[in-house]
Amino acid sequence: MRDLIDIWVGAQTWIFEALVSPLLFRFGLMAWYEPGFNAVEYVMLGAIQILVIAVGMRFFERRWPLEKPGRDDRLIGVDRVYTLLNKLGVVPLAIFIVTYPVVTHIELLIRAWGYAPPSLERLLPWLGDNALASFLVYFALYDFAAYWLHRAQHAFPWWWALHSLHHSQRRMTVWTDDRNHVVDDLLITLALVLFAQVVGVQPGDYVVILMVGRLVESWSHANVDVSFGRLGSRLLVGPRFHRLHHALSTPQERHIQDHNFAPVFPIWDILFGTAIYDERNRPTGVDDPTVDADNDRGWLAQQATVFWRFARAMIPKFRRATAL
Amino acid sequence: MKKLAIATIALVFATTGIAQADSVLVLNSDEASYSVISRSSRTEIARHPVGREPHHLIVTPDGKEVLIGSTVTNELLGLDIKTGERRRVVKDIIDPYHLGFSPDGKWFVTAAYRLDHVDIFHADGFRLAGRIFIDGLPSHLAFDKDSKTVFVTLQQSGRLAAFDLKTQALKWSVPIGTAPAGVVMLPDDKRLLVALTGEDGIVVVDPKNGAIQGNLQTGKGAHNFWPKGDGRHYFLSNRVEGTVSLLDTDQMKVVSNVRIPGGPDCMDITLDGKELWVTQRFLRRVAVVDIEQMKVVASIPVGKSPHGVFMLRPGSTAGQGPIRAVSTSGETR
Numbered sequence: 177m178r179d180l181i182d183i184w185v186g187a188q189t190w191i192f193e194a195l196v197s198p199l200l201f202r203f204g205l206m207a208w209y210e211p212g213f214n215a216v217e218y219v220m221l222g223a224i225q226i227l228v229i230a231v232g233m234r235f236f237e238r239r240w241p242l243e244k245p246g247r248d249d250r251l252i253g254v255d256r257v258y259t260l261l262n263k264l265g266v267v268p269l270a271i272f273i274v275t276y277p278v279v280t281h282i283e284l285l286i287r288a289w290g291y292a293p294p295s296l297e298r299l300l301p302w303l304g305d306n307a308l309a310s311f312l313v314y315f316a317l318y319d320f321a322a323y324w325l326h327r328a329q330h331a332f333p334w335w336w337a338l339h340s341l342h343h344s345q346r347r348m349t350v351w352t353d354d355r356n357h358v359v360d361d362l363l364i365t366l367a368l369v370l371f372a373q374v375v376g377v378q379p380g381d382y383v384v385i386l387m388v389g390r391l392v393e394s395w396s397h398a399n400v401d402v403s404f405g406r407l408g409s410r411l412l413v414g415p416r417f418h419r420l421h422h423a424l425s426t427p428q429e430r431h432i433q434d435h436n437f438a439p440v441f442p443i444w445d446i447l448f449g450t451a452i453y454d455e456r457n458r459p460t461g462v463d464d465p466t467v468d469a470d471n472d473r474g475w476l477a478q479q480a481t482v483f484w485r486f487a488r489a490m491i492p493k494f495r496r497a498t499a500l
Numbered sequence: 501m502k503k504l505a506i507a508t509i510a511l512v513f514a515t516t517g518i519a520q521a522d523s524v525l526v527l528n529s530d531e532a533s534y535s536v537i538s539r540s541s542r543t544e545i546a547r548h549p550v551g552r553e554p555h556h557l558i559v560t561p562d563g564k565e566v567l568i569g570s571t572v573t574n575e576l577l578g579l580d581i582k583t584g585e586r587r588r589v590v591k592d593i594i595d596p597y598h599l600g601f602s603p604d605g606k607w608f609v610t611a612a613y614r615l616d617h618v619d620i621f622h623a624d625g626f627r628l629a630g631r632i633f634i635d636g637l638p639s640h641l642a643f644d645k646d647s648k649t650v651f652v653t654l655q656q657s658g659r660l661a662a663f664d665l666k667t668q669a670l671k672w673s674v675p676i677g678t679a680p681a682g683v684v685m686l687p688d689d690k691r692l693l694v695a696l697t698g699e700d701g702i703v704v705v706d707p708k709n710g711a712i713q714g715n716l717q718t719g720k721g722a723h724n725f726w727p728k729g730d731g732r733h734y735f736l737s738n739r740v741e742g743t744v745s746l747l748d749t750d751q752m753k754v755v756s757n758v759r760i761p762g763g764p765d766c767m768d769i770t771l772d773g774k775e776l777w778v779t780q781r782f783l784r785r786v787a788v789v790d791i792e793q794m795k796v797v798a799s800i801p802v803g804k805s806p807h808g809v810f811m812l813r814p815g816s817t818a819g820q821g822p823i824r825a826v827s828t829s830g831e832t833r
Contacts, residue, residue, distance in 0.1 A: 178801050181784060181801070182783075182801075185782060185783050185784055186763075186783070188782065189761070189762055189763075189782040189783060192782065193742070197740055201819060204678050204679070204698050206655070206678070206679040206698045206721070207637060207655055207656050207679065209697075209721075209739070209763075210781070210805070213763070214530075214780075234745065245611055267548050284614075284615060284616075287574075287594070287595065287615055288615065289573070289616075290594065292572065292573045292574040292575070297532070297549050347562070376552060376572065376573075377555075378530070378531060378532050378552065379530050379553070380530045380531050380804045380805075408665065486546045
């Protein structure tokens with residue numbers, strides 16, 4: 177294990193010292209020295225995720241596809257663009273630049289009041305000596321927050337205007353997880369970073385939670401006919417469970433997408449009565465033609481039209497203009 | 501068999517929180533932990549939880565404890581200086597990034613790097629005497645010999661500020677260079693050395709008024725000092741260059757350099773004065789340097805982003821006279 181860590185941090189250090197550190201030094205940005213080093217790790221983890229998706233998960237999609245190859249395969253291309261932009265840090269960097277002042281301001285405000293994040297290790301001392309248990313507890317808390325944020329994405333019309341882009345994909349695959357509007361990504365990131373700070377998730381744990389969580393979520397969008405089994409599918413969100421959340425609503429199942437919200441642990445859906453386990457295969461997408469039209473657009477056009485959709489949902493004046 | 505023995509030792513100490521006599525503590529700043537390393541076997545024998553994001557540590561004036569600053573949980577963890585046994589937690593010390601006691605032991609000062617303030621406490625009972633809000637990322641601190649003034653580097657604004665300990669009033673604040681970090685008062689009490697992490701060396705500053713008296717090129721990312729113990733030579737880590745320089749402060753020149761990859765940061769010297777231990781932030785290791793040869797003889801795996809490092813002092817004669825009190829600013833007395 178230590179050998180792997182040495183290889184990993186060796187590569188990270190080499191990339192940082194060769195590419196990033198000289199720039200930070202040259203432009204007087206040494207206050208960003210440690211964050212810059214961590215950003216290199218983020219991009220490296222993104223590259224690993226892309227590799228796992230492109231090689232590992234795609235193997236299962238090719239070998240055991242749920243939906244057979246067809247005309248809609250062309251719709252997958254734009255999702256690959258989303259995945260690359262997200263995993264290689266382009267979108268996260270833009271989000272970081274926008275959210276950093278907000279997050280910092282809120283953090284400083286809270287801490288100026290003397291608030292210190294509660295330490296779970298103090299409540300449960302045994303956690304302090306068990307790194308895996310501690311990680312899983314923080315992971316579960318993080319996932320709990322993500323579950324409720326996901327419900328909010330469906331509950332508020334203005335947020336659904338953004339999130340519907342994610343659901344508009346009719347050809348759901350391992351690449352679909354990152355198909356989100358940047359403002360949607362920004363809001364979720366902002367909320368989860370603040371939550372992580374309030375709860376006291378360690379920076380090191382946070383990176384691993386992101387890495388593992390996003391891999392599970394990529395897998396849960398996979399076009400595969402593979403199940404974790406009766407018990408496994410209640411412990412971890414899998415493709416069948418999450419595909420139901422993306423199911424096209426019908427007159428018989430008008431609110432089918434208001435189920436199976438959990439990103440990683442299905443326990444939240446089970447506890448809050450939003451879980452549905454069944455074996456039926458349903459087509460995915462949305463029954464709103466204006467949203468479905470996202471499928472005919474590229475990345476930039478999707479970002480522009482969905483932002484307009486969001487603006488109309490947010491501002492009544494725009495809504496009226498559209499109605500006329 | 502060796503692995504089994506180490507595992508057994510680790511298990512014993514993990515359950516008791518007590519370190520071996522020759523133990524070295526390393527703060528894993530990106531984890532909520534500190535590593536305990538056996539100096540003789542050069543292996544990590546235990547890893548213990550500590551608050552959140554620990555960066556620096558300091559010996560108490562009575563020489564009985566070492567205090568670890570847990571920045572995010574706003575507290576200090578006190579460990580027995582001889583055994584590493586947990587003694588106490590001091591609460592309500594806000595964002596104790598860098599910390600130090602004045603030479604007379606009456607004042608305790610913290611630099612809240614994240615929250616942009618300097619806190620001055622009465623060391624007795626850690627009663628807050630004054631909080632000074634100051635923009636620019638207060639980074640490291642040092643004291644004058646008569647315990648009247650604390651000097652604080654401001655990494656973002658590139659300044660060095662001096663505060664009166666008794667009144668907490670600003671004495672002066674001057675631009676000093678790009679990203680100043682480590683600061684140390686030389687034994688003559690007439691020269692401050694300030695490491696410029698955004699440049700490639702240090703400046704010599706007059707503690708009376710902040711006037712720059714000279715400079716010395718050492719290496720890119722000059723960051724932190726540690727005294728060799730003879731009152732004349734100091735070690736300096738150059739983070740970007742990946743070296744540690746040995747400085748002669750009488751002649752104000754670099755005597756020698758040793759290459760230490762991975763963003764070398766804080767340092768401490770073994771009690772026999774033979775080894776310098778240097779944290780390698782990026783590589784998750786701590787390097788051991790043979791001081792006589794100025795050569796790395798070992799690099800020991802620890803946790804993520806190791807920062808402060810400290811030798812436990814089993815032979816400490818706490819309460820029986822002065823001992824060398826140390827902080828990661830390199831302050832000595």
